[in-house]
Amino acid sequence: MADPIHQFEIHKIFTLGHIGNQEIAFTNSSAYMFGAVAIVSLLMIGGSAGRRLIPDRIQSLAELSYEFVGNTLRDSVGDEGMKFFPFVFSLFMFILTANLIGIIPYTFTVTSHIIITLCLALMVFLTVLLYGLYKNGLGFFKLFVPHGIPIYILPLIVVIEVISFLSRPVSHSVRLFANMLAGHITLKVFAGFVTSLSALGLVGVAGSLLPLAMTTALTALELLVAFLQAYVFTILTCIYLNDALHPGH
Amino acid sequence: MADGTHGNQGDDGSSERPPVSEAALSARLTHLDERLSALRNERDIRSARQGNEKQNASAKASAMARGFRLSSELVAGVVVGAVIGWGIDRLLSTSPWGLVVFFLLGFVAGVLNLMRAAGVAPGDNSDRS
Numbered sequence A: 001m002a003d004p005i006h007q008f009e010i011h012k013i014f015t016l017g018h019i020g021n022q023e024i025a026f027t028n029s030s031a032y033m034f035g036a037v038a039i040v041s042l043l044m045i046g047g048s049a050g051r052r053l054i055p056d057r058i059q060s061l062a063e064l065s066y067e068f069v070g071n072t073l074r075d076s077v078g079d080e081g082m083k084f085f086p087f088v089f090s091l092f093m094f095i096l097t098a099n100l101i102g103i104i105p106y107t108f109t110v111t112s113h114i115i116i117t118l119c120l121a122l123m124v125f126l127t128v129l130l131y132g133l134y135k136n137g138l139g140f141f142k143l144f145v146p147h148g149i150p151i152y153i154l155p156l157i158v159v160i161e162v163i164s165f166l167s168r169p170v171s172h173s174v175r176l177f178a179n180m181l182a183g184h185i186t187l188k189v190f191a192g193f194v195t196s197l198s199a200l201g202l203v204g205v206a207g208s209l210l211p212l213a214m215t216t217a218l219t220a221l222e223l224l225v226a227f228l229q230a231y232v233f234t235i236l237t238c239i240y241l242n243d244a245l246h247p248g249h
Numbered sequence B: 001m002a003d004g005t006h007g008n009q010g011d012d013g014s015s016e017r018p019p020v021s022e023a024a025l026s027a028r029l030t031h032l033d034e035r036l037s038a039l040r041n042e043r044d045i046r047s048a049r050q051g052n053e054k055q056n057a058s059a060k061a062s063a064m065a066r067g068f069r070l071s072s073e074l075v076a077g078v079v080v081g082a083v084i085g086w087g088i089d090r091l092l093s094t095s096p097w098g099l100v101v102f103f104l105l106g107f108v109a110g111v112l113n114l115m116r117a118a119g120v121a122p123g124d125n126s127d128r129s
Helices: A028-049 A057-077 A079-103 A114-144 A151-166 A168-198 A202-207 A209-245 B002-012 B018-092 B097-117
Strands: A012-019 A022-027
Touching: A012 A028, A022 A028, A028 A057, A028 A079, A057 A079, A057 A209, A079 A114, A079 A168, A079 A209, A114 A151, A114 A168, A114 A209, A151 A168, A151 B018, A151 B097, A168 A202, A168 A209, A168 B018, A202 A209, A209 B018, B018 B097
Parallel strands: none
Antiparallel strands: A012 A022
8 A cells, every 4th residue: 555654755856055064955835835935925925916807816815815814813812913914924825825725635745744834833922922022012911911800820821821821822723723634634545545446456446436436525624724734723822822912811 | 688679679570560569578487586596596496406415415525624623732731740840851861750740731632623723622722623
């Protein structure tokens, strides 16, 4: 049976140089990331080039994605959150495109590697932390001190709140990574059943119809998960940014 | 409707018998209205049913996303607590007390995260996903 993990392997395409003893290589992962960025740029630049009053397909796609992310951001952060729009929109489009590319057979899924998702989550985490400190000064730490807590259990509560805050990038990144990894492995295992069953002869071929149907259904589900996880990542980013703008809940 | 009136005029081709053609026209118009409203009702019902099915599918999908979100919140809290405790043990060589205490605190933080994400506890992030 085909190795279900093989699809996540990283291959070196060419070497860019060395930092210390560490080789800096351009890998298939980097290539797919560049591809995702290129597709998003083409979509947005191509979509906004025409500036038609009645949009054509690409323009309405670009407008739809703009309005979708804009409304999500405005709903959870408010109008002053729109200064983060470029950041949130880039995150959403990058994750969505990378997820969707990953569904195409023989491609590599960038977001199924935790280093990528952790990087994105840490970027959000540091933005929240640094902007919150810059905007509110020490008032940002009110985030860790809820109202109406008796003074004698306050230290305990503060420690718990700090751990809860630190656990955000972990859950934020693991969710996207685990969903993509698990989905792709499941898909591969079911597809592997089809080939190994149909090698058994006529009965096997008849039996392999079941995993084949399953694979088809799972592909549709994966398409949904790809969109949904990009959306969940975005909405959590918005919720966290809301904390940076309005600490003290 | 515009097509119907056009066709009628073209068929008649004359304005010599206005009363007859007007009566026929109004009869045809009411007939057309009835047929249109019947069709429209049918289509409304069908599209409403499709909308329901779509809503069901998206509700199921978002329920799954919600489940994933809640479980990862709990696990993340526990893991971060354990890592902090382990780090404190290593730095201050207080093993195993740092791990014990912070593992439990991490569990509490995870439950707090979970309740906040589910919108049960009062907190910053009500569940919107």
